[in-house]
Amino acid sequence: MSEVDGQNSAPSTELGHRAGERAESRMLIGAELVSAASGEAFDNVGPATGQVLGSTAASGAGDMLRAIAAARHAFDKTDWSTNRALRQRCLEQLQQALEAESEFLREELVAEVGCPIATTRIAQLDWPLAEALRYPAGLIDEFQWERELFGGGLFGDRNVRTVVQEPVGVVAAICPSNFPVEVVLNKLGPALAAGNTVVLKPDPNTPWNATRLGRLVAERTDFPAGVVNVVPTPSNEVAELLATDPRVDLISFTGSTAVGRMLMRRGADTMKRTFLELGGKSALIVCEDADPRAALRSAARVCVHAGQACAATSRMLVHRSIFDEMISGVAAAFQAVPVGDPALPETMVGPLISAAQRAKVLDAYDRAVRDGARLVIGGGTPKDLPPHLADGHYVEPTVFVCEDPSLPIAREEIFGPVLVMTPFTDDDEAVRLANDSEYGLAGAVLSASADRGIGIARRIRTGAVGVNGGMYYGADAPFGGYKNSGVGRQCGLEGFQQYLETKTIGHRVAARD
Known part of the structure; x- marks a missing residue:
């Protein structure tokens, strides 16, 4: 058992101090761990306490351009893109290095992300650590890199066409703050296994998990110089160079829909390919025959990690x-959700990532009341937090009843621990309400009839649906959105293939007499 888990858990103040002492502040450019050329750094603030944990090198434009150049050189001038054995060995080495420092990563995530430590046992750390690199590394041997087609020759000649899958080139991997290790590894794994080189730009709110990975690449693996570059920056202008520089071939971005649209526009002039995993406003459909206890558990899951999950089912259609019965049950469930120090094992709701995000969520709560939504529970900030969390970025788990699904609270992604409840009369209306959204990332259906639940799921225009608690997540399962929830898929065979280009080579074989 980790010293930050179980009965002897340290509070976030102590955990943050330890994380700061062990953090890697340098960026990785080429084969070197370096500070910014300007010498500038930016603060890493712990969301649970509002206190500065430490600092990280702040890439300037020159640093970012050097990283792009290093990635371009590694792709064009080394055998990385064709040496599959080397790629597999390097990914295995990185896997071992990450496992050796997994407990440090766990502390770091709780400190800089503010995620409850319980979530590091699932999607924050343990799940992606178990399979995000291993699955694509296995595909290096299993994937059909070439196939042949016959026929199509002229004048009696025999024609052979070879279809070749090869890497795209330089990938810009731009990652969010909410599940940083999960997203970083699920971008790097397939991109590198496919033979690409990468410039990784972590979220400035959560840089240390990525800079730690950069140090492990430099010190404990055989990755050629420039194959992996880690370039943190708080500057949007510096980050946008990844979208405009013609040496970058593909943008792999996870984050908000607004930023995704911007990156797509910026990359259009150089015809960059894009993978965008964006926002969501997913629906949980509760049929009249559903298990009430399962419905309440599903409703409360929106509170995990303070609702900072793009796939959270933040609309509950009942x-x-x-x-009326479900409103009372949900209110009681939300009242019982443990809010507090993310370093404690019982905590389910920790802080939001920043003071700005807390202000945004509280403003959404206030606006919902003004718009006419009925506040059932919550709507403000917790009143009984211990003194060491007084400056943390906390909001209350909150439930609204919204008979009018056109209200902003029922349509906009809030990214906080908030659930909006809306009634429906039959399955057709449930499907219509679920699909009446600009988003289409995820969803869930609860019914005593599995056939009914699956039938509803098939009618929802969304990238993933869980029926009766079924889990769609996994390194082997594609994940991504319809509509404004994105373009492309992360994970699975589909996620691997998006980091590949397709070439067809036709050659003529003369016909025999």
């Missing part, structure tokens, strides 16, 4: 015959 059959009208059980709607």
